[in-house]
Amino acid sequence: MKHVLVSGGTSTLGKAICSMFIAEGARVYCGYSSSEQKAQELVRQLGPFLIPVLLDVTDQASIDEVASRITTLDVLVNNSGVFSVHPVQELQTEEVQRIFDINVTGLMRLTKCMIPFLKASKGSIVNVASINAFHPGFGQTVHYDASKGAVVSYTKSLARELAPFVRVNAVAPGLLKAPYLDEENPLRKLYEQRALLGSLVDADQVALAVQFLSRCSAMTAEVITIDAGYLAG
Ligand SMILES: NC(=O)c1ccc[n+]([C@@H]2O[C@H](COP(=O)([O-])OP(=O)(O)OC[C@H]3O[C@@H](n4cnc5c(N)ncnc54)[C@H](OP(=O)(O)O)[C@@H]3O)[C@@H](O)[C@H]2O)c1
Structure with a gap:
C-alpha cells in the first residue's frame, strides 16, 4: 500500500489531493x-485510510512528531501555503517573513525531515507552487509571488541533489474555483477573460497532475502548469 503525506490537507486543493490518493x-x-x-x-467523508496529523510546518517539534508516527512514506505533497495582498510600499517585513516561513522555509523543513523515508522507498515529492511564480498575478502580491518562485527553484535544485533516489516535481496551479469566487467576483472575471478555456481551475484537475507526477517514473525537476490556459492567453 502506498503511503502519502499531504501538508495543508484540509485546504481546497489539499482535500482534492487527499481524495485522489484515497481513491487510488x-x-x-x-x-x-x-x-x-x-x-x-x-x-467521515473519505474513510479510515485518511489519517489526520497535526502538522505546523513552522514548528520543528510538530514535524518531528509526524515523523515519529510514520514508518514508511512514498509520496510527500507539500501543499500548505498562505496568501495575502499588500501594496509593496505598505508590505511589512514581518508579513514577508510569515509568508516565507510557511511557503518556503516550512516546506524545506518538512521535506528535510521526510527525505530518509523517501530515499528508503525510492519515493517522490510534489511541491505546490503557483502560476504567480511565472507571472505577476493581479498585483500587490510580490511576497507571495517571490515565495512561489522560490518553490520552483527549490524543486529543481532538490531534484538534482536527490537523483536518482527521489524524484522531485511541482505543480503550478492557476486561480482555483472556490465558493468565495462567485460569478460577480471581479478577479474571477479577469481570470476567465484571459484563460484560453474561459474558466477558473478545478482543484480536482490539479490533484490529477499531482497524482501523475507521483507516478511517472521518468519525470523529475519538472513543473506542470494547470491554469486553464491563463498564461498562454
Ligand atoms: N487557491 C488558489 O487559487 C491557488 C492558486 C495557486 C496555488 N495555490 C497554492 O495551493 C496550495 C493550497 O491552496 P488552497 O487555496 O487550497 O489553500 P487554503 O484553502 O488557502 O488553505 C491554506 C492551507 O495551508 C495550511 N497552513 C497554513 N499555515 C500552515 C502552517 N503553519 N503549517 C502547515 N499548514 C499550514 C492550512 O492549514 P490549516 O487550515 O489546518 O491551518 C490550509 O490547509 C497553497 O500552497 C497555495 O499557495 C492556490
Whole structure:
C-alpha cells in the first residue's frame, strides 16, 4: 500500500489531493495546522485510510512528531501555503517573513525531515507552487509571488541533489474555483477573460497532475502548469 503525506490537507486543493490518493487505495496522512474539525470531517467523508496529523510546518517539534508516527512514506505533497495582498510600499517585513516561513522555509523543513523515508522507498515529492511564480498575478502580491518562485527553484535544485533516489516535481496551479469566487467576483472575471478555456481551475484537475507526477517514473525537476490556459492567453 502506498503511503502519502499531504501538508495543508484540509485546504481546497489539499482535500482534492487527499481524495485522489484515497481513491487510488493509498493510506493518506492529512496534515492540518489549525483545521482539526475539517480533518475529522474529511475522515467521515473519505474513510479510515485518511489519517489526520497535526502538522505546523513552522514548528520543528510538530514535524518531528509526524515523523515519529510514520514508518514508511512514498509520496510527500507539500501543499500548505498562505496568501495575502499588500501594496509593496505598505508590505511589512514581518508579513514577508510569515509568508516565507510557511511557503518556503516550512516546506524545506518538512521535506528535510521526510527525505530518509523517501530515499528508503525510492519515493517522490510534489511541491505546490503557483502560476504567480511565472507571472505577476493581479498585483500587490510580490511576497507571495517571490515565495512561489522560490518553490520552483527549490524543486529543481532538490531534484538534482536527490537523483536518482527521489524524484522531485511541482505543480503550478492557476486561480482555483472556490465558493468565495462567485460569478460577480471581479478577479474571477479577469481570470476567465484571459484563460484560453474561459474558466477558473478545478482543484480536482490539479490533484490529477499531482497524482501523475507521483507516478511517472521518468519525470523529475519538472513543473506542470494547470491554469486553464491563463498564461498562454
Ligand atoms: N487557491 C488558489 O487559487 C491557488 C492558486 C495557486 C496555488 N495555490 C497554492 O495551493 C496550495 C493550497 O491552496 P488552497 O487555496 O487550497 O489553500 P487554503 O484553502 O488557502 O488553505 C491554506 C492551507 O495551508 C495550511 N497552513 C497554513 N499555515 C500552515 C502552517 N503553519 N503549517 C502547515 N499548514 C499550514 C492550512 O492549514 P490549516 O487550515 O489546518 O491551518 C490550509 O490547509 C497553497 O500552497 C497555495 O499557495 C492556490
